[in-house]
Amino acid sequence: SQTIHQWPATLVQPVGSPLSLECTVEGTSNPNLYWYRQAAGRGLQLLFYSVGIGQISSEVPQNLSASRPQDRQFILSSKKLLLSDSGFYLCAWNYDSGNTIYFGEGSWLTVV
Amino acid sequence: AQSVAQPEDQVNVAEGNPLTVKCTYSVSGNPYLFWYVQYPNRGLQFLLKYITGDNLVKGSYGFEAEFNKSQTSFHLKKPSALVSDSALYFCAVLRGGATNKLIFGTGTLLAVQP
Numbered sequence: 001s002q003t004i005h006q007w008p009a010t011l012v013q014p015v016g017s018p019l020s021l022e023c024t025v026e027g028t029s030n031p032n033l034y035w036y037r038q039a040a041g042r043g044l045q046l047l048f049y050s051v052g053i054g055q056i057s058s059e060v061p062q063n064l065s066a067s068r069p070q071d072r073q074f075i076l077s078s079k080k081l082l083l084s085d086s087g088f089y090l091c092a093w094n095y096d097s098g099n100t101i102y103f104g105e106g107s108w109l110t111v112v
Numbered sequence: 113a114q115s116v117a118q119p120e121d122q123v124n125v126a127e128g129n130p131l132t133v134k135c136t137y138s139v140s141g142n143p144y145l146f147w148y149v150q151y152p153n154r155g156l157q158f159l160l161k162y163i164t165g166d167n168l169v170k171g172s173y174g175f176e177a178e179f180n181k182s183q184t185s186f187h188l189k190k191p192s193a194l195v196s197d198s199a200l201y202f203c204a205v206l207r208g209g210a211t212n213k214l215i216f217g218t219g220t221l222l223a224v225q226p
Binding site for chain 2: 034042043044046049090092099100101102103104105106108
């Protein structure tokens with residue numbers, strides 16, 4: 001069966017520091033991968049998606065970037081964090097030919 | 113543009129009573145509709161989906177949803193609520209294309225009182 005892992009689960013970072021959140025999917029190959037952000041405990045916003053290694057699409061302009069160095073690895077990064085980057089970040093995946101999207105357990109980022 | 117609306121920020125129901133969480137959608141073409149549940153500080157868990165076929169879809173934890181094309185609705189239901197059902201529920205529509213990107217509603221907080 002397929003599983004998705006993301007880490008760290010919680011992170012407190014000062015303004016201006018770098019960020020790296022990692023996500024890996026096990027038990028499948030060539031998945032679509034996604035990064036979502038949930039702000040204020042409610043709304044979910046798609047940040048990035050990837051259909052293959054090195055292929056990244058950004059949904060909204062922001063202070064963040066994403067990379068996919070391996071087939072089942074998706075990384076969310078920032079060179080300099082802003083206070084507004086605080087939130088709950090969710091990695092997700094699905095099959096290219098399927099449609100149900102499955103989510104990881106999320107990473108809480110607090111920028112102070 | 114595809115979108116979903118969840119008109120209720122919060123739904124309160126007594127344990128043992130039936131529950132309904134409302135969702136309406138706006139899509140061009142045939143809708144692919146989903147329900148997810150989120151417990152505090154956790155990721156989203158998939159509950160059920162409607163792609164085609166029977167309008168009544170059964171999912172996890174005893175939940176079901178009814179697709180109503182004329183009313184463009186996809187309400188989530190359960191015959192008998194449990195306190196453990198208390199959580200945040202999201203309706204979503206598939207935006208389509210190769211990447212299958214989900215567009216989410218704003219979420220409805222379900223509170224089940226013992």
